[in-house]
Amino acid sequence: MAIKDEFYGLNERIQNPHVRLKDFETKPNNNIVERLNRTFRERTKVVRSFNSDIGASEFCDGMRVYYNYIRPHQAIGGLTPAQMAAIPINLLGNRWVKMIELATK
DSSP states (O other), rough: HHHHBBBOHHHHHHSSSOOSSSSSSSSSSOOOHHHHHHHHHHHHHTTOOOSSHHHHHHHHHHHHIIIIISOOOOTTTTTTTTHHHHOOOOOOSSSHHHHHHHOOO
């Protein structure tokens, strides 16, 4: 059923055709989302499973914090997205420890 919903049939035109772009700079593209997916996959590839929906949700929240506040991004000059957006958080030194200290206040 899912294949029938996505593709009309074997001899009919594909409903969602692949769109090829001339290069990575052509807009719109999904490079940002693909990079996030790759980062997420690097971490989840070694995780066997989550014990509950809550554990999976907490993991996703931690990855979001890591990606936006902890991890420097080469594409924006070694800044984190939070720094690029000028979010007023001082995370000098060990960023994880600082985030935990701020979260407990």
